[in-house]
Amino acid sequence: MSQKVKVWDVAVRFFHWSQVLLIAALWYTGEEGLMAQHQLLAYTLAALVIARLIWGVIGSESARFSRFAATPVAAIHYLRHPVAVAGHNPASFYMIVLLLLLVSIQLVSGLATFDNSYLSDGPLVSILPGSWVEIASDIHSININILLAAIGVHIVAALWHSVRLHNVLAVMLTGKDAITTEQKPKLRNSTVFFIVFAAVLAVLLWWQGGALLALL
Template identity: 70%
Template sequence: MSQKVKVWDFAVRFFHWSQVLLLAGLWYTGEEGLMAQHQLLAYTLLALVVSRLVWGFVGSQTARFSQFAATPAAAVRYLRKPYAVNGHNPASFYMIVLLIVLVLVQLLTGLATFDNSYMSDGPLVSLLPASWVDMASDIHKININILLAAVAVHVVAALWHSMRVHNVLWVMLSGKDHAASTYTGGVKHSGVYFILFGLLLVVLYFWQGHKLLALL
């Protein structure tokens, strides 16, 4: 049996599980009308996602988008005959791209969403034409349902894959996996990711966060 090696750095694992919690919190606060809390969670998620995008180019091998980018044909072949992969498999590339795009659409439209309250309107509402604000608000309401559906598909696929093919949930928790013969990676220290994440949080706090904390 092959020995276990580190295949996921802490940055990737922190991003993955924090995003789960933040999306759940965003859904709940949105449903309950807790707009100050909702926007604070949204800014935290924005910092998290932007940091992950940067880490996708400068981070560990398994964190880099270039490492798991795949053609549609490769993704289909993998779905027909799945197997254990150290890192993201060819099919997961498309789900990851879809989720990141949907999350960014949700966050960006939220910045321009009108909420019938001056104190909880998105910060771009006063800067954009009313027609743009209406469109952003409509997209924000529709996109959340698409995002939740995509998340549900992702969760079901991850559970099925973990039970039938490869326990990816445990690997994402522990960061360790049995190394395949083709695995040549290693992980980088996650310090750069967290420095960037912290800097973005500071910027967003001074832009909007302190105003929202005052409403709590």
């Protein structure tokens, strides 16, 4: 017999929705040339991603990458015959990996991106060869479009899945899903996730806080 039980901890839900807001804000500030705000948001997103990667190893069962990692064959089979799954399904594993990879590329390339201003250049611009900076700047400019396209695919897939099969959007909001007791994952307290997030963000702001204040 199924009942509403917690399948997502606070850490996973906080990461998911915060990432949505941060990427939207990063795109806007980048387009508007608000570089101080852009860099502050970027460091916040970097800390969030690092905390999620660590949580993906030590966190709740449903948050661990090892739990929902799937072979390409399993992912293709799921796309052909989708069913409601508690937690991430086999196909979503590859979308998660892709999004984390693209976000990471965007963050790392941003550290070495030239912005036609010594004040708002990435912090690594002054210490890297000019050819590397040009490559990083090109990657940063191109990768954002790839990232936005991947996010678009992810949103459409989530909406279709929620309307036609399983309301994964509601589950990610509430953390609860209708599953059998035997399927219930073991959840961990999310405090460690937030400690890691705060610690990494503090280090990044200690490193670049002075430069950010100069831009504001």
